[in-house]
Amino acid sequence: MRCPFCGNPDTQVKDSRPAEDGNAIRRRRQCPGCAARFTTFERVQLRELTVVKKSGRRTPFNREKLNRSIQLSVQKRNIETDRIEQMISGIVRQLESSGETDVTSDRVGELVMEALKELDSVAYVRYASVYKDFHRVEDFREFIKDEHLGAKKGGSGEPSA
Structure with missing residues (x-):
């Protein structure tokens, strides 16, 4: 594994342990060149996935891009990092086990x-x-109403949408 700090091609594994409910291995590494420490994760990859965009453009599936988009949605929410990682791993497993290489x-x-x-x-x-490209506040209201995500009780004690 190449050091992300100095580019040294040889790094040493200092610690390995299971991660993501045993679906990955977390490794702490150290570079003998610059002494920097960093973490890597190893995961089983069943197949190479290609994402087909709405425009028809094809790009390799990128787990990190998926993670970034989810991180934006969970920002400042009290959600454990492990639960988010488990969710991402579950999504990737579903995609990989579908039997399709194009998704x-x-x-x-x-x-x-x-x-x-x-x-x-x-x-x-x-x-x-x-994802659904909301443009107006009304788009949020309609979505919440349609998904039955509204508050259980309004200020008057009556159900609200």
């Missing part, structure tokens, strides 16, 4: 939406606002 960006988005709906309703709405 549409819509399919990826739908899987993220399903997982976020179970994890945190605020993160779910945040992700949906980008």
Whole structure:
């Protein structure tokens, strides 16, 4: 593993342990050249995935890009990092085990939406606002109403949407 700081091609593993419920191995490494320490993760990859965008453009699946988009939706929410990692691993496993090497960006988005709906309703709405391209406040209201995410009781004690 090449050092991300100085580019040294030889780094030493200082510690290894299971991560993500045993679906990955977390390794702490140190560079003998610059003494920097960093962490890497090893995961089983069943197949190379290609994401087919709405425009027809094809790009290699990027787990880190998926992670970044989810991190934006869960920002400042009280959600454990392990739960987010488990969710991402579950999405990737679903994609890899589908038997397809080409997956549409819509399919990826739908899987993220399903997982976020179970994890945190605020993160779910945040992700949906980008994924479904909300432009108006009314788009949020309609989405929340349609998804039955509204408060259980309004100020008057009556159910609200």
